[in-house]
Amino acid sequence: MTKIISNLNVTNLMVDEPIGPDNPPLLEPWAKSVSDSLVTQDILQMSDFAVRWDERLTDTQLDRFVEDGWLVLDDVFMDKALLALQAESGFIDYRDAELTAGVRVRDIRGDRIRWITKNFFAGYFYLQSINALATLFNQSLFAGIRHSEAHYACYPAGFGYQWHSDNPAGRDERVISAVFYLNDEWTINDGGALEIVDKHGIHHNVMPMANRLVIFDSDLQHQVQIAHRQRYSIATWMRRDGLVPFVEEDN
Numbered sequence: 001m002t003k004i005i006s007n008l009n010v011t012n013l014m015v016d017e018p019i020g021p022d023n024p025p026l027l028e029p030w031a032k033s034v035s036d037s038l039v040t041q042d043i044l045q046m047s048d049f050a051v052r053w054d055e056r057l058t059d060t061q062l063d064r065f066v067e068d069g070w071l072v073l074d075d076v077f078m079d080k081a082l083l084a085l086q087a088e089s090g091f092i093d094y095r096d097a098e099l100t101a102g103v104r105v106r107d108i109r110g111d112r113i114r115w116i117t118k119n120f121f122a123g124y125f126y127l128q129s130i131n132a133l134a135t136l137f138n139q140s141l142f143a144g145i146r147h148s149e150a151h152y153a154c155y156p157a158g159f160g161y162q163w164h165s166d167n168p169a170g171r172d173e174r175v176i177s178a179v180f181y182l183n184d185e186w187t188i189n190d191g192g193a194l195e196i197v198d199k200h201g202i203h204h205n206v207m208p209m210a211n212r213l214v215i216f217d218s219d220l221q222h223q224v225q226i227a228h229r230q231r232y233s234i235a236t237w238m239r240r241d242g243l244v245p246f247v248e249e250d251n
């Protein structure tokens with residue numbers, strides 16, 4: 001009978017340049033050696049999220065936004081960026097959302113969320129692109145936005161978010177809200193529409209379809225109708241205050 005001889009106990013495992021304090025893992029897209037030498041078309045980059053916001057938003061649309069308080073843009077990002085956001089949204093360790101008081105009230109909002117920090121890849125590029133949009137709002141509407149914040153959100157089937165405005169009573173730091181949707185093939189039977197009341201008191205239903213960005217004045221009342229299917233989105237706020245943008249620890 002052949003005897004299998006293992007050398008596992010005697011041979012040291014050889015690792016080239018072991019990872020340690022002097023040799024950190026190259027996990028961040030902006031790590032120097034990655035951006036210097038390895039950038040290929042396959043690596044996700046900020047340019048994949050570039051949108052010519054000044055061309056996408058005509059003067060007429062901007063006027064309507066001021067007049068009505070809301071606006072919808074479709075086909076916002078290129079496929080690569082959309083796919084990356086969809087993929088990232090599927091791998092997130094979501095946390096229970098909280099109301100402002102820090103109390104979880106499942107009856108009021110059923111979404112599970114994760115704030116976007118530098119540790120996200122696609123989400124962080126998305127946030128930079130939204131900052132470029134905020135610059136356009138500052139230049140054209142004197143919106144006074146100083147930074148943006150965003151979280152991935154997942155509404156399990158059977159949940160929504162009751163009527164609210166994004167500025168709780170007495171607050172006004174949020175200037176403009178923007179929600180980006182990630183759901184392929186969403187139909188009317190899937191529920192989960194964003195119902196928004198415009199500045200004239202007219203109700204509008206917006207379906208949470210992939211690659212759609214709805215932008216609205218943060219003071220407008222809105223609700224998420226009950227979704228009958230898992231519903232993915234990125235809720236985003238452009239704010240006038242100068243707070244540190246990341247409100248949650250990275251761990």
Ligand SMILES: O=C(O)CCC(=O)C(=O)O
Nearest residue numbers: 161166179194224233235
């Ligand atoms: O997902 C949506 O359509 C809106 C979410 C929302 O209103 C919020 O998170 O404040």
Ligand SMILES: [Fe+2]
Nearest residue numbers: 164165166222
């Ligand atoms: Fe909201």
